Amino acid sequence: MRRIGGHSLSGAMGALLLAASACTEATPVARVEPRAKTGPLVVYTVNEPLRYFAARIGGPHVEALLPAPDDVDPAFWLPEPEDLVGYQGADLILRSGGGYARWIGFASLPRSTQVDTSAGYRDRLIALRGSVTHSHGPQAAQSHGDTAFTTWLDLELAAQQARAVGEAFADARPLLRSDFEIASAKLVSDLERLDERLLEIGAAYEDESLLFSHPVYQYLQQRYGLGGDSLHWEPDQDPGPDEWGRLAERQARSPARWMLWEAEPLPETQRRLGELGITPIVFSPGGNAVEGVDWLALMNANADRLEAAIRRD
Amino acid sequence: MSGPLYVASRYLVHHRGKTIILVLAVALTGFVPVGLQVLVAQSARELTARADRTPLLVGSRGSPLELVLSALYFDTDPPVPIPWSEIERIDDTGLAQAVPLQVGFRAGGHPIVGTTLEYLDYRRLRVATGRRMAWLGECVLGARAARELGLEPGDDLVSSPETVFDLAGVYPLKMRVVGVLAPSHTADDRAVFVDIKTAWVMAGLGHGHRDLGDPDASAAVLSRAGDRIVANAAVLEYNQITRENIESFHFHAGRSSLPVSAALALPTDERARVLLMGRYEAPDERVQILRPRSVMDELLDTVVTVQSYVVAGIALVAAATGATIVLVFMLSIRLRRREIETMTKIGGSRGSVAAVLISEVVVVVAVGLVIAAGLTLVTSRFGSAAIRAFLLS
Known part of the structure; x- marks a missing residue:
């Protein structure tokens, strides 16, 4: 058994009083409240390619959403707070990776629902030459947004993203795994043909x-x-x-x-x-x-x- | 009412000063040890309840108690931080979900807790008014924090520097209150919740400033060599994060090295919990994983030891008090010798006289015990609230 280090009896009494002041809790929970397992998966995306992949793979089992206005490049869009509330409540958030949609770095989004669809090819992301770096005094230089992010224009990478989307859906709805795998394979086939x-x-x-x-x-x-x-x-x-x-x-x-x-x-x-x-x-x-x-x-x-x-x- | 009882009651009412003292002595002698037991049992239940709802805790090696109290109640000094890479390490095992906590800063005397939305979900903290934090620089207040600070959504709240002597270090951050949580009757009610990235900005690990490539910012530039710009201390950093300047915020370190005070690890099941704990058994491991319940049990063992000494002391005092009460009654009988003789002369039997005297004792002890029971009930009902109101506010 571990030992309690560095506390006195008075400290222990103080802690006890502190705990008493915290009063009663709600009913016990072992994990983060699970999201609804029925109904269509609500999937928020950061660009149209991912929304399209989600809609193709998910079919009737997925509600694929991209709240960015049509006349705005989603890469440089800054969502309104109500848009973020939608992202926060989504079953899944599909990210494009490669620094796409910088707003994600400033937003409070659940970590557990985010899916980085570029995770399988991070080593193939293209670093931008000539991006400005700065430092404050002796600190290391820092560059902002130093990776090219229109990764889907390499259709082989797009196919990898589609596979990642299919796997995320299957993990979220295991009973529909075969449906998602078939739809994902069809989409990947289309992407490979174009590639x-x-x-x-x-x-x-x-x-x-x-x-x-x-x-x-x-x-x-x-x-x-x-x-x-x-x-x-x-x-x-x-x-x-x-x-x-x-x-x-x-x-x-x-x-x-x-x-x-x-x-x-x-x-x-x-x-x-x-x-x-x-x-x-x-x-x-x-x-x-x-x-x-x-x-x-x-x-x-x-x-x-x-x-x-x-x-x- | 029977004769002896009537006579006894009249005597006690007539000598009300002495009666009150005796009743209080009996009441307190009965209440103090029992009430203490109730209070300790109640506190122990509360203490273990929050620990029970926190399956595993990960933090730097050191005092387990400090880690638990800091992560569960936010009121002790934060332990040595662990890097964010430890959060990713937990996630990568697939055995548990990690919920990071960054504590140490305060606002208006209330602890600021940097975390992710999963914390609010896990603790079932419901928003009563407004919404959850959505952007860097936004905060959500616990119910009690909002009440004591007199704030509501739309108001601003300024963080306090880590120390008043840290004049050259971290600047206060003006946060926008966007929501107030419903009361949970836990330590969360006193907290100010922000996104963990906001906590890092507060710690000076991230900041926003004007574009150093802008010609107007030349006064803040030490050197410019090709694509590399070195800024001096004159660069104006934003102390409030707004929609207009949010995109200028950045961190001069990789995320994996950014600090976290502790992490809740929420295992998928019991097997995952055991397996995850096994991952931290290496002798050169710099991070500890612990079950808050175990730490609290050890703390309670200590408290129970203290309590038993206190109860033993109180028992001795109670015995002395009891002996004194007996002495008071015996002396009273001696002083009332002529009164007893008078009762005998007017026809009172020895039994009746004894019944009067015994009735006096029984009434005093019974009333004292009833009061002790009442105080114990009040303690069990309002003990926690009383401590909160009088000791900690």
Whole structure:
């Protein structure tokens, strides 16, 4: 038996009085109150890919939710307190990992319901070059958000996320395990098919003639061998004369033929790109929902446009 | 009423001063040892109840009692912290769920408890008004803390520095009260609950400040080399976390090294509990795992030992008091010799006279014992509340 160290008799009496002051407790519990085991699993997600995976795998057994407004990138969204109350009450919270949705780091969420769907491939996350670090005096330098997070653009990683979602659902509802496993396998098969297709497109791409309008395509570039520089242009904004000047200089030095965009760029932007010999290709990362289009259809449409552009050439 | 009893009662009423003293002496002599027993038994029950509801506790090696009292009642000095990696270690075993606790700071005299939402679920702490904490910098008050501080959701509460001499160290954090818990009649009622990340900010392990890459922040920059910026002490740190500045908050250490005072380990079943305890048996283990109930039982053993000495002392005093009472009655009979002779001369038999005297004794002892029983009942009903009100408030 362990010994009580370092206390006096008076201390013991004081502790006893302290305990007495704490008065009576509620009925005994051995563990954290279990959540309801019946009804659909309420699953909150941090982006559209995970919401789509949850809905596909869970079917009627899961209510998959992404409360971020449609016109906001969920990666940079800051939920309202009432949104967080929803996340707190969820049966499962699906996280994307890789520093995606920084708000999670500032929020009070139950640890027991969070599922990091990137846990299986942490070693494959891409560190961002050039992220600013700072320190206070002699402390070690610290960088904020230093990992690329659109991991699902590597469809092989997306398939791993889908498997993780299926396993989390099966753990939460063991009686439905076979349903979840079948649905998960179908989804993974779809993702692998798209992955193979993108690999073929990547194999057909031979030179460094791609540009990326935004630094969100790192996993697409890495997985499918689509090399090229990233700019920081927004589809709904004119980049300004300085950026156009730099692009013109780059074109003179090393001409690019295509530029991937998150959404359709402004007509004026398309015209000026055409003058520089650059064809814009919309490749939506699909971080948020697009009305009337499911996420996999969106990704297939991305692949269609990319394939049409590269193979046409 | 029979004659002897009537005469005895008239005598006791007539000599009411002496009667009251004798009754009180009998009452207190009976009540003190029994009442103490009741109080100790009641306190022991309360003490073990909270310990029983905490299956396992993990903390740094040292005094088990300090660890238990700190984690269960938040009122003693916190033990040496363990790193967050110990929380992950428990989770990784798959045998138990870890609920971290970070204590040590106070606000308005009430302990601040940094934890996760699982703690509120596990202790079945229901929100009476407002909501649970959702963001860094928000707090939820125990029922008694809210009452004593006069706060409600929407108000602000400032944490106290760890020590008044820590002028160069940790700045107070202004927290937003977002909820008040329903009374639980436990130590949780006195606490101020925050997310554990908020507790780390309070400890100076995390902070928020303006973007050092901003040209306006140049006065706070010591050096700038490429992508690396070194700030000086002039950098303005936020002492309140708002929606506008929350994204500037960060920690200059990996989470696995951040401190935790203790962790509740909630095993899945009895087998998991035993297996988990076995994981901490290595001789070079720097962390201890313990069953709060065992520690409390040892504490109670100590208390019972103390109690038995006290009861023995009280028994001696009671014996002396009893002897004194007997002496008082004997002297009283001696002083009442002429009164007894008068009763005999007017026709009272020896038996009747003896009955009068015995009735006096019986009435005094009976009334004294009734009062002692009443006091014991009151103690068992209101003992805890009385201690709370008069000793600890």
